[in-house]
């Protein structure tokens with residue numbers, strides 16, 4: 468029998484016999500990568516991903532869904548671009564919190580040692596490399612939130628063998644910290660909607676944006692008046708901070724929408740952009756690189772936004788099973 472062919476993960480490029488692949492008779496392939504987790508990918512998206520070196524944010528996003536036992540993501544050429552453009556850049560402290568929460572999920576009981584392999588598990592902290600991951604582990608250790616043998620960490624960092632496991636335990640202070648910070652990431656249900664307040668756009672808010680967000684399991688929030696350009700409303704800042712992500716509809720090109728979206732991006736929140744088709748050519752140059760949901764009717768906007776939220780952010784806790 469021929470030696471088993473080594474398969475390489477199209478997203479993270481891990482090449483091991485442990486990467487499982489199965490191809491439907493069509494052009495879609497399913498992968499089970501130890502680093503990224505399970506995902507399905509179309510032929511076109513696979514070719515696009517293979518042309519790039521690695522896509523760490525995408526690995527982290529797939530792995531995150533895998534860890535949360537969410538639906539297996541199906542990646543096509545369109546969603547590949549959107550995912551990469553709308554995922555946040557987490558700050559170092561957010562990455563540490565995310566890693567700690569992942570370890571909490573993996574701990575069967577307090578004091579449970581979770582075996583980590585830096586070369587495989589670095590997406591758990593949205594890290595780009597195993598070195599980066601080891602830095603976050605060491606930081607959590609030095610802050611007293613994790614317990615493990617630090618000498619062994621650097622040993623495993625030097626020789627990133629697949630077999631090197633590092634048992635890591637959340638400390639009592641780590642559990643306290645998790646309890647206090649639990650609401651900071653992921654638990655937020657509010658979605659900030661930045662858009663024009665004109666009468667012409669009223670139906671887009673009432674029949675599309677609000678409903679799509681609600682049906683995906685989130686709470687749509689819109690301030691009730693156009694903000695003044697010269698007065699940055701403290702309420703807006705607070706409400707963006709309280710949101711899980713932001714939807715920016717740039718139809719009619721309002722300055723406030725760009726400000727709010729820029730502020731959210733600065734905070735590391737995902738931003739979903741949309742625009743009515745007749746305004747697409749007017750979209751501001753700096754944001755044209757982001758993929759927009761282009762819509763012509765309210766029904767279309769609602770459906771596309773709902774699908775986008777489910778595919779990229781994931782359904783919220785209050786979601787109904789299907790779009791009404």
Ligand SMILES: [Zn+2]
Pocket residue numbers: 476477478479480481500501502503504526
């Ligand atoms: Zn992978």
